[in-house]
Amino acid sequence: MNLIAGIDVTAGALDAQKTRLDIVAQNIANAQTTRTPQGGPYQRQVVSFESELLKRIGNGPPLETVRVASITPDRSPGQQVYNPQHPDAGPDGMVTMPNVNLAFEMVDLITASRAYEANLSVVKNARQMAMTALEIGK
Amino acid sequence: MIDPIFQTDNYQLARKLLDVTVLRQQAIASNIANSDTPGYHRLDIAPDFAAQLKARLADGDGAKSIDSLQPQLAQDPNARTVRPDGNNVELGSELVAMDKNTVDFNFLSQVVTYDLKQMKMAITGQVV
Amino acid sequence: MSPLGSINPLSASPLTQIDTQLPKIGAGLPTTQGPAPTESFGQMLDGLVSNVEAKDVNAQDLTRQVLLGKNDQLHQSVIAMQEASVAFSMMIQVRNKLVESYQELMRMQV
Numbered sequence: 001m002n003l004i005a006g007i008d009v010t011a012g013a014l015d016a017q018k019t020r021l022d023i024v025a026q027n028i029a030n031a032q033t034t035r036t037p038q039g040g041p042y043q044r045q046v047v048s049f050e051s052e053l054l055k056r057i058g059n060g061p062p063l064e065t066v067r068v069a070s071i072t073p074d075r076s077p078g079q080q081v082y083n084p085q086h087p088d089a090g091p092d093g094m095v096t097m098p099n100v101n102l103a104f105e106m107v108d109l110i111t112a113s114r115a116y117e118a119n120l121s122v123v124k125n126a127r128q129m130a131m132t133a134l135e136i137g138k
Numbered sequence: 139m140i141d142p143i144f145q146t147d148n149y150q151l152a153r154k155l156l157d158v159t160v161l162r163q164q165a166i167a168s169n170i171a172n173s174d175t176p177g178y179h180r181l182d183i184a185p186d187f188a189a190q191l192k193a194r195l196a197d198g199d200g201a202k203s204i205d206s207l208q209p210q211l212a213q214d215p216n217a218r219t220v221r222p223d224g225n226n227v228e229l230g231s232e233l234v235a236m237d238k239n240t241v242d243f244n245f246l247s248q249v250v251t252y253d254l255k256q257m258k259m260a261i262t263g264q265v266v
Numbered sequence: 267m268s269p270l271g272s273i274n275p276l277s278a279s280p281l282t283q284i285d286t287q288l289p290k291i292g293a294g295l296p297t298t299q300g301p302a303p304t305e306s307f308g309q310m311l312d313g314l315v316s317n318v319e320a321k322d323v324n325a326q327d328l329t330r331q332v333l334l335g336k337n338d339q340l341h342q343s344v345i346a347m348q349e350a351s352v353a354f355s356m357m358i359q360v361r362n363k364l365v366e367s368y369q370e371l372m373r374m375q376v
Contacts, residue, residue: 005160005161005167006167009164009167009168013171013172017174049175051172057161057210058211060184060211061212063164063181063211064168065168065171066171066172114229118232122166122171122236125163125237125240126163129240129243135247135251136247137250137251137254148330151334155333192334245332249347252351255351256351259358260354264358264362
């Protein structure tokens with residue numbers, strides 16, 4: 001039974017945007033991490049979305065929800081900083097920093113949380129519509 | 139014998155338009171959910187629905203003929219994009235469309251409620 | 267002067283129109299030789315019913331305009347519907363009271 005129209009589409013999007021927020025948080029947290037279990041500096045993670053077929057109404061285009069397609073590391077090289085005192089410095093005194101750019105991450109953070117809020121207000125509106133529908137005839 | 143009670147034009151029209159608002163709510167939900175999906179094109183009610191509705195109303199046999207009309211979703215042919223990923227969803231205008239749609243829905247449900255109430259009052263002879 | 271100052275909320279009420287057509291039962295009582303009524307009770311009821319009918323038609327009209335997108339004055343339609351609804355309840359109450367008093371008369375011991 002699905003009493004609230006379109007809520008299943010939104011649920012997928014909320015999950016996906018939440019994952020994106022988590023990954024942004026992880027990137028920001030590891031902006032200075034130069035040693036990881038895999039070895040080498042932390043690599044920025046990138047979330048990509050794909051649409052998932054949900055249902056088709058009549059013979060129009062199908063309704064699609066969103067899911068996280070993959071979380072892939074960003075392969076671009078990290079910045080080289082000269083810091084011979086650093087425990088992870090190479091023989092030439094250069095340290096490879098993670099390829100996290102805080103400005104990019106902040107933009108991503110804002111975009112993701114705006115999208116999350118938009119989806120939340122869809123839920124709110126859909127709920128209100130369902131409540132109104134229950135009042136029909138009263 | 140009972141059917142003609144529910145055949146007033148406005149009642150039938152409001153009922154059909156309620157179907158449309160529920161469908162549009164789903165389309166908007168899908169648009170907002172996919173606002174970051176590359177290559178997604180925004181959905182809306184197929185534009186020929188309004189035309190068909192007007193045509194059937196103009197024919198004059200009103201209520202009965204509206205009933206068989208089914209609204210459909212279609213990709214919005216008027217939406218343009220400047221985004222490199224080919225996605226043409228504008229989050230702001232979707233949110234505005236959703237609010238408008240909710241008001242439409244509330245109004246339509248009030249129209250339906252009004253008609254049902256009048257009918258109930260007339261039948262029972264009691265103020266409800 | 268404010269343009270709103272001239273609006274009398276009572277005269278704008280949907281009830282006053284119906285009210286003017288209702289029998290002033292108390293008014294005719296003290297003098298038994300009152301002026302002859304200008305319209306019969308039946309005519310007056312007829313007036314009430316057609317008044318309510320007109321309100322309903324008006325409400326349907328306004329609502330249709332909004333439904334078809336020819337008018338975006340949502341409040342006009344909602345107000346017209348509520349007015350028609352109130353007028354209708356009024357009519358039903360008048361009818362109920364009439365039937366009640368008729369039955370009361372029938373029960374009376376002669």
